[in-house]
Amino acid sequence: MHQIELELQNEELRRTHAELDAARARWFDLFDLAPVGYITIDGQGTVTEANLAAANMLGLGRGAMIERSLSGFVLPEDKDVLYLYRKNFSETGFSPDCELRMVKPDGTILWVRLTTAISRNADGSIFWLMTLSDITGLRLETDEQELAAHLILLVDSQGDFRSCMSDLAAALQSWSGCEAVGIRLRDGDDFPLYESRGFSPAFLRDGCRLSACGPDGNILRDGAGNPVLECMCGNVIKGRFDPSKSCFTVRGSFWTNGANHSPVSTVEAFRRSCVRNRCNENGYESVALIRLSLGDEVFGLLQFNDLRPNRFTPARIAHFERMADRLSIALSHRQAEEALRNSEELLSSFIKCSPIYACIREVTPTESRVLMASENFRDMIGIPGSEMIGKSMAALFPPEFARAITADDWTVVSTGKPILHEEELKGRQYTTIQFPIAFGDKKLLAGYTIDMTEWNNAEEELRKALEENRNLLRELQHRTKNSLTLIHSLINLSSMAGVSTEVKEVLDELGTRVKSVSELYNLLQHADSYKNLKLDEYCVRIAAPIADLSGNVSFSVETESIVIPVKDAATIGLIVSELMMNALKYAFPDFRRGAIALAVKKTANGALLEIRDDGIGLPEGFALPADAGLGLTLVHELTGQIGGSFKIGSNGKGTCGTVEFPVAGR
Template sequence: MAAVIRRLAMTDKKLGDASGLRALAESKFREREGSADFDDGRLEPDEVKRTLHELRVHQIELEMQNEELRRTHSELDGARARWFDLYDLAPVGFVELDGQGTVTEANLAAAIMLGLGRGAMVARPFSCFVLPEDKDILYLYRKKFSDPGSPSDCELRMVKPDGTILRVRMTTSISRNSDGSISWRVALSDITERKNAEEGLRKALDENRNLLLELQHRTKNSLNLIHSMIDLSSMAASTPEVKDSLDELGARVRAVSELYGLLQSVTSYKTLQLDEYCIRIAEPIVGLSWMISLAVEAESIEMPVKNAATIGLIVTELMMNAMKYAFPDERHGVITLAIRKTAVGALLEIRDDGIGLPDGFALPDDAGLGLNLVRELIGQIGGSFMMEGTGTGTRCTVEFPIADHGMA
């Protein structure tokens, strides 16, 4: 279209340049008539000869003008056809509004989108095609976006004459006309199918979330029931050895139960707070004896849920091991639970101020069932384990990666 306009300007310039056009016509006249002066065989005055010459040159000028106009008209027809393909047959609707929000022009795609004839949109307020509940959205959008500048987007609902509701995305740019007035150029994209699909996915996600919560709730209740049965068996145990074994089993079940209880209280289903989970496991274990207290030195650390149960069992085994061996003969003491961030993940430390390790103690030869289970669990998460005497007790250190790729 711009090329045609430039050609029209050049044509106007040529047609408006009388001296240039005269020279071209003179040239063509000489080509037709030859270089000799006109002579019809009779003696004629010079004035008659000049007049006839002028008439023939003017005739050629008119022919040249007519040819140029025909060529320009043909180019305009081609440009008009291309403009129709680009504007009217575009895959999105185009609407132009004046400063009051009245439609001044609309392409065929916009009319088809709204189920209207093309002329039915023109000279009507754009808001009359918007769902009544969303007219405030349009009002606030126009109020906020009122100066020429970069394009702006807005989503709202429009309604067809038959009541069908469309979800539409508006992309608007504002231009200032030569008279100082404002024009809104709006591109309309039908996003109804996309929005319906998003709502379907959101509904399915909510259903899955509710199903997961119900599953977690039922699992926690089942584990609590098992734990209660173990507690009853522990209270009825005939020997201290049986009672200790049942208490250890109950602590393991509680560790997994606490995980499901914690998951019910958080919004994420992929991560949880490691420090909070470990404290919830350690407190009831220390509570088994009134002579032992718990100290906590924990940093806030987030970790993947899929490895939380493994960490919980490790904490359980190490806490039960300290309770069982660090404070014989009803000795009072403190077990410290420490959790710190490291460069690659986290460090879990459980230390006590008990009697310490026996002389000559070494892993893995002197490990019992509980410590062997700890070493196996640590291997599953790609961690390392160290157990050492401190001179005033025992320290167990577990270092493991937090990132998913480092987890088994």
């Protein structure tokens, strides 16, 4: 009987052990192999147990966590978070989950969510059972979204851009956890550090700008004329990267967790690309360079530096790139808004400060309303342009004048054609040009008005003065012509007073010369211009009376219309007179019959004057100027005064004298 009881007890004991083994196995499965981290800590915060997930999460062997304070695994900045969490839980028996940052032995930071329950050991002592969930990715995404929204608000804000970028750099530093953060933005041909946090003064001094300069201080350029950018930052900005290298992403971002052992240092292509190693020299182990770009437009670069190694992972760099994309969109939007705002301010300043009256109006068939106007309208209507905005013409001008303006405005915008018209208001004369502006569905009109009162008054005074001068000039020309006519008459009387043949010839030649000058003043007195003269008409009026002196010589004319300056007319008149007198005097001896022809023709640069006769011709061997008499010598000298050339010769049928000279304006 006793034996049977022992066997039953042994069987019960074996069954209990089996159940305990099964329970221990289930505990191992539930505790050690759980996908989340489990730890237990005592009342002083010392870790007493830890499962594999918790150890792996912190990059430790499970045994390395035991008998160590939990706060030793927490980032120093978050130790207070853990203390307050435990304190609140102890006092109330309940507390929401706690999120804090923990640090691996290699310096990697991860976000962990703590969920806690309190229990008691068999001896009655309290222990804490905690679950640790790695929420780094989730937290980065949440922070990324919040930061992106914050960045967009910063960039889109209307405040000072430098202040916005300063706040942006601080936000990026806090979000990334990096010791130093920089924002490089395009500035002409360079990409200097526009704003930064955490860099030393020496780094900012030596590594601020990227453009390479020659000995003369000028920026060096490549064969295409683009500036040469140094440093790895320059490589990233210019898109010079090798995606087969682990330090580059497919999008061209560069990152390393140990700058002194970067694969870049072993790549010959990059040794030739002006890498300056400023980050290495300043001891930065972890470096990430993310380009800010949208399409083909490059805005700059985000730079993350840390003296500690192993600060980055591919996932973290992907977060940086997404942040850079959002920031690039915000910068592009800001840039477009600034360009639009600058354009609007420039237009507003142009309108406001215009020295002439300028305005832009919105027009309907019945109303024309001011959108912009220059301040100087106060001089016209007593109201500055800033106070005209939004008002109709009826509110600014007298009714009849306002209706006329509105009608003209509608004509411009409805026909699409500009108009120029004269106006008078309050005794002042104005000239206005108006033209339509295409602006969406609105019918807009721009107008410029110039006060022409002083101009018109000055023009009227000038017209009166000019008319007085013309009258004086006509009177002077009339008196000069009368004086020359009197002199010519006196010469003729002297010639008929029984003087010798030689004296008579001299007097006749002198009279002919005076007559040619007199004809000039006769033409000017009846001409429309005092600056120019018709050469063809002038030459005929001089040559015809001379040809009439001989009854046995016929005279013909072949001319083209040519206008010459009055200043050359007297000289040309004397030339014609001398050549005509020379022909009558020597071509037809013994009263033989003959013909003289006058030709006035245009040339490429001036005019050609030709007087031809069919007389006896020049003596054999005749040459200028050696064989010339007084008349031809005078022609030669006069031709030089007008910049021309004189030729005379015989071709078997009389003599031909030609004068070719330039004419201003041809």
